[in-house]
Amino acid sequence: MDRFVWTNGLLEMNETLVIQQRGVRLYDGDEKAKLDVGIVLLSTHRLIWRDLKNHECCMAIPLSQVIVFEEQAAGIGKSAKIVIHLYPVSPNKEPGPYQLSKFPYIKLSFKEHGQIEFYRRLTEEMAQKRWERTPASQPVPTTTGSQAGRTRAVGIVGIERKLEEKRKETDKNISEAFEDLSQLMVKAKEMVELSRSIASKIKDKQGDITEDETIRFKSYLLSMGIANPVTRETHGSGTHYHMQLAKQLGDMLLAPLEERGGMMALTEVYCLVNRARGMELLSPEDLVNACKMFDPLKLPLRLRIFDSGVMVVQLQSHSEEEMIASALDNVSEKGSLTSEEFAKLLGLSVLLAKERLLLAEKMGHLCRDDSVEGLRFYPNLF
Amino acid sequence: MSFEWPWQYNFPPFFTLQPNVDTRQKQLAAWCSLTLSYCRHRKLYTLDVMEAQESSVFNNKKIERKLSMEAIQVVFEELRKKGNLEWMDKNKTRCLIMWRRPEEWGKLIYQWVSRNGMINSVFTLYELANGDDTESEEFHGLEDWMLLRSLQALQTEGKAELISMDDGKGVKFF
Numbered sequence: 240m241d242r243f244v245w246t247n248g249l250l251e252m253n254e255t256l257v258i259q260q261r262g263v264r265l266y267d268g269d270e271k272a273k274l275d276v277g278i279v280l281l282s283t284h285r286l287i288w289r290d291l292k293n294h295e296c297c298m299a300i301p302l303s304q305v306i307v308f309e310e311q312a313a314g315i316g317k318s319a320k321i322v323i324h325l326y327p328v329s330p331n332k333e334p335g336p337y338q339l340s341k342f343p344y345i346k347l348s349f350k351e352h353g354q355i356e357f358y359r360r361l362t363e364e365m366a367q368k369r370w371e372r373t374p375a376s377q378p379v380p381t382t383t384g385s386q387a388g389r390t391r392a393v394g395i396v397g398i399e400r401k402l403e404e405k406r407k408e409t410d411k412n413i414s415e416a417f418e419d420l421s422q423l424m425v426k427a428k429e430m431v432e433l434s435r436s437i438a439s440k441i442k443d444k445q446g447d448i449t450e451d452e453t454i455r456f457k458s459y460l461l462s463m464g465i466a467n468p469v470t471r472e473t474h475g476s477g478t479h480y481h482m483q484l485a486k487q488l489g490d491m492l493l494a495p496l497e498e499r500g501g502m503m504a505l506t507e508v509y510c511l512v513n514r515a516r517g518m519e520l521l522s523p524e525d526l527v528n529a530c531k532m533f534d535p536l537k538l539p540l541r542l543r544i545f546d547s548g549v550m551v552v553q554l555q556s557h558s559e560e561e562m563i564a565s566a567l568d569n570v571s572e573k574g575s576l577t578s579e580e581f582a583k584l585l586g587l588s589v590l591l592a593k594e595r596l597l598l599a600e601k602m603g604h605l606c607r608d609d610s611v612e613g614l615r616f617y618p619n620l621f
Numbered sequence: 622m623s624f625e626w627p628w629q630y631n632f633p634p635f636f637t638l639q640p641n642v643d644t645r646q647k648q649l650a651a652w653c654s655l656t657l658s659y660c661r662h663r664k665l666y667t668l669d670v671m672e673a674q675e676s677s678v679f680n681n682k683k684i685e686r687k688l689s690m691e692a693i694q695v696v697f698e699e700l701r702k703k704g705n706l707e708w709m710d711k712n713k714t715r716c717l718i719m720w721r722r723p724e725e726w727g728k729l730i731y732q733w734v735s736r737n738g739m740i741n742s743v744f745t746l747y748e749l750a751n752g753d754d755t756e757s758e759e760f761h762g763l764e765d766w767m768l769l770r771s772l773q774a775l776q777t778e779g780k781a782e783l784i785s786m787d788d789g790k791g792v793k794f795f
Contacts, residue, residue, distance in 0.1 A: 575633070600640070600641055600644075601641060603641055603643050603644055606634040606637075606639050606641070606644050606648075607634055607637050607639065607640070608633035608634040608636070608637050608686075609637040610633065610636070610637070610685075610686060615633070615634075617632070617633065617634045619641075619644055620628075620629075620632060620634075621629075621634075621639070621644050621647035621648050621651065
């Protein structure tokens with residue numbers, strides 16, 4: 240094994256590939272080499288072995304080093320092998336994976352067969368001795384120049400060092416990438432500051448700047464992707480996007496709202512809208528903002544926030560008095576009702592049913608009985 | 622004579638403090654009148670809050686409803702504001718309950734005295750509350766502290782004067 244030298248795995252100028260075979264394990268004499276199964280390549284000049292996963296781990300023996308070789312047949316639990324006897328190590332040899340070996344021969348163990356063909360081609364090449372006719376340009380060292388000395392590591396240490404270098408490089412790449420991001424964030428902050436200052440200037444000099452200029456400034460700010468905070472504060476309205484969205488929602492929600500008795504919980508609306516949109520999903524925030532636009536846009540829908548914080552979308556025509564009256568009627572008819580029973584009765588969600596009952600209570604039409612059995616509502620007899 | 626419960630007593634929401642302000646006010650008024658009439662019926666002058674919770678006023682076993690401790694405190698506070706209740710300790714565990722205010726009691730006593738033509742006579746307190754002559758009167762058996770307060774109320778009106786006697790207190794009506 241000490242005859243092997245590290246190589247980059249590339250063929251030399253005059254060298255040509257003869258055959259390659261996967262699934263070959265190397266033996267240092269009779270002992271298994273501490274390397275994984277790899278690919279063995281036979282070229283006109285060299286016998287090359289490369290690790291299957293780590294392509295950097297590649298080594299070779301010049302064919303001129305081969306004295307003789309022989310086949311070893313496969314046995315039970317043993318793969319077929321080719322034994323290759325080698326000349327002693329030349330004193331000016333390049334570094335390789337093994338510093339020293341007591342065996343003057345190596346074995347190639349063919350885990351995935353192919354030894355017969357490999358043996359035949361090897362025999363051919365050894366007979367032709369093409370490496371003598373067209374010597375390879377120069378024995379190319381693994382790396383060039385002054386760096387060669389440093390990186391020429393030997394054995395497992397060498398492999399590890401290479402892995403370590405690779406890791407460092409990756410690290411560097413990552414940190415560089417994030418550096419860009421953080422710079423972008425710093426810049427974004429500046430942009431926001433800038434847009435704020437412009438906006439406040441517009442606000443201050445309302446009279447001095449013409450309408451056209453104001454609009455142009457605002458369009459700049461919008462194109463930067465930064466919503467103008469002033470628009471929201473001064474006009475109490477959201478962006479163009481939300482307005483458009485509100486219009487779209489108004490169209491699509493009318494039918495389902497009528498089906499459900501004029502009121503839907505916002506969560507339900509959210510699911511419905513996003514299912515309809517398929518890929519272009521809405522964020523909950525955008526939905527709320529769009530719903531807030533219903534009123535200023537004079538759409539027939541309203542976003543209603545109950546005292547408990549529950550948000551619903553309801554038809555404008557949906558009358559509160561009617562809702563309360565129906566709740567009172569239902570409760571009076573049954574004597575008393577829980578929100579669950581009421582929900583079942585009306586085919587509403589429990590949440591909405593409860594909100595209706597609470598509303599009726601707030602208006603003084605119902606009163607509650609909060610016991611271990613749960614919250615029941617009674618007609619207000621007080 | 623058995624106590625006649627008001628209709629609210631069998632109405633479950635009566636035992637839950639109502640969140641609606643208007644409803645709650647009506648509810649509390651009903652509670653106050655129930656508490657006072659019950660105490661009057663049972664001739665109770667002091668109440669222990671813990672015991673009260675278990676008494677049948679605040680605990681309707683028939684409909685399995687019980688007024689919570691907090692709600693009882695709210696009712697009592699309401700009674701205090703109306704002058705029908707006084708706390709006996711800082712922790713508000715015991716209270717004096719005055720289903721008639723001292724002035725009202727004083728008026729009743731004075732009426733009895735004048736009816737019997739005993740103005741300008743002197744009575745001992747024991748005589749008034751426990752004497753044979755007053756047996757048929759409502760103030761018969763009135764607790765000492767209550768009696769004393771009623772007479773003090775009369776005194777401020779100038780209709781009576783409390784006198785210290787050898788074995789206790791006496792009162793003279795004008």
